[in-house]
Amino acid sequence: MGIEVHNISKSYNDQQALKNVSFKIGNGEIVGFLGPNGAGKSTLMKILTGYITPSEGSAKVEGLDVINNKIEIQKKIGYLPEHNPLYLEMFVREYLNYSATVHSIDKKEVENVIAITGLTPEANKKIGSLSKGFRQRVGLANALLHHPNVLILDEPTTGLDPNQLIEIRELIKSIGKEKTIFLSTHIMQEVEAICDRVIIIKKGEIIADKKLEDLKSSKEQIIEVEFDYRIEEVAFKNLSHLEKAENKAGFVYWLYFNTDEDMRSQVFDFAQENGLKILQLHQKHKNLEELFLDLTQEQKT
Numbered sequence: 132m133g134i135e136v137h138n139i140s141k142s143y144n145d146q147q148a149l150k151n152v153s154f155k156i157g158n159g160e161i162v163g164f165l166g167p168n169g170a171g172k173s174t175l176m177k178i179l180t181g182y183i184t185p186s187e188g189s190a191k192v193e194g195l196d197v198i199n200n201k202i203e204i205q206k207k208i209g210y211l212p213e214h215n216p217l218y219l220e221m222f223v224r225e226y227l228n229y230s231a232t233v234h235s236i237d238k239k240e241v242e243n244v245i246a247i248t249g250l251t252p253e254a255n256k257k258i259g260s261l262s263k264g265f266r267q268r269v270g271l272a273n274a275l276l277h278h279p280n281v282l283i284l285d286e287p288t289t290g291l292d293p294n295q296l297i298e299i300r301e302l303i304k305s306i307g308k309e310k311t312i313f314l315s316t317h318i319m320q321e322v323e324a325i326c327d328r329v330i331i332i333k334k335g336e337i338i339a340d341k342k343l344e345d346l347k348s349s350k351e352q353i354i355e356v357e358f359d360y361r362i363e364e365v366a367f368k369n370l371s372h373l374e375k376a377e378n379k380a381g382f383v384y385w386l387y388f389n390t391d392e393d394m395r396s397q398v399f400d401f402a403q404e405n406g407l408k409i410l411q412l413h414q415k416h417k418n419l420e421e422l423f424l425d426l427t428q429e430q431k432t
């Protein structure tokens with residue numbers, strides 16, 4: 132098993148950042164850890180890498196308990212922290228050589244990670260002169276130096292421009308062919324682009340843990356309909372398979388159904404029975420971004 136998290140809770144003074152978090156990640160999986168700002172993502176990642184200790188619970192990486200084996204754990208994990216600390220005055224190759232020396236790693240690994248992360252043309256440049264995307268590559272190269280089987284990447288694409296974003300995502304995906312990757316993000320599209328599975332956290336609690344293919348095959352269907360005058364949302368309550376109805380703007384409503392069956396004819400019948408005219412009607416399936424927003428937004432009363 133790559134990563135096992137068992138009933139982890141963490142409080143900072145009187146603030147609880149994680150509440151009873153449990154999950155398992157198998158070897159070779161690429162799992163996205165998704166949640167809004169302040170949800171507890173970095174806190175859990177710091178616990179897994181041995182930088183902080185949980186208030187309760189336990190976790191293992193590659194079978195090793197993270198609390199009792201802090202040094203051994205760091206040998207097993209490649210960690211890219213959210214604020215990647217780089218020595219801006221150093222040159223790329225010089226920095227990686229320095230890191231290899233500090234960790235007693237053979238210097239030939241430096242050339243290897245420079246090639247894997249596409250840093251060859253930048254290897255003799257100062258880190259401070261590199262773009263954010265290339266600095267992230269240096270951070271990834273550093274995380275890969277000791278051949279870890281598990282990579283923990285805390286918001287690896289934050290602040291990158293759209294081209295750099297695509298390149299770094301592709302790089303992570305290709306590295307993920309041979310490693311277990313656990314990466315945090317607050318962007319669902321990122322998960323879609325890179326991951327096999329998503330674990331969603333909100334206010335320190337896991338609220339969803341699903342394979343991407345299962346999320347994509349969600350049966351949820353939305354019908355957007357505009358009538359010629361306003362009606363109360365409660366009027367829709369007898370429609371079959373209806374989960375909820377929302378007035379989006381003016382006379383436009385979103386009707387959420389939990390079925391594969393096409394619900395458009397039911398909406399036409401509803402309009403006729405209630406003397407309404409339909410000005411427009413669209414059927415759509417929920418995309419992952421909408422599912423994420425649904426899961427993480429406060430419940431509407």
Ligand SMILES: Nc1ncnc2c1ncn2[C@@H]1O[C@H](COP(=O)(O)OP(=O)(O)OP(=O)(O)O)[C@@H](O)[C@H]1O
Pocket residue numbers: 143146147148166167168169170171172173174175213317
């Ligand atoms: N050292 C600390 N001392 C006190 N509170 C902290 C500390 N670190 C984190 N927190 C609090 O714990 C909660 C979880 O923070 P954490 O950084 O784990 O969230 P996150 O999901 O990584 O957020 P972001 O996406 O903004 O990085 C937040 O409310 C944060 O303010």
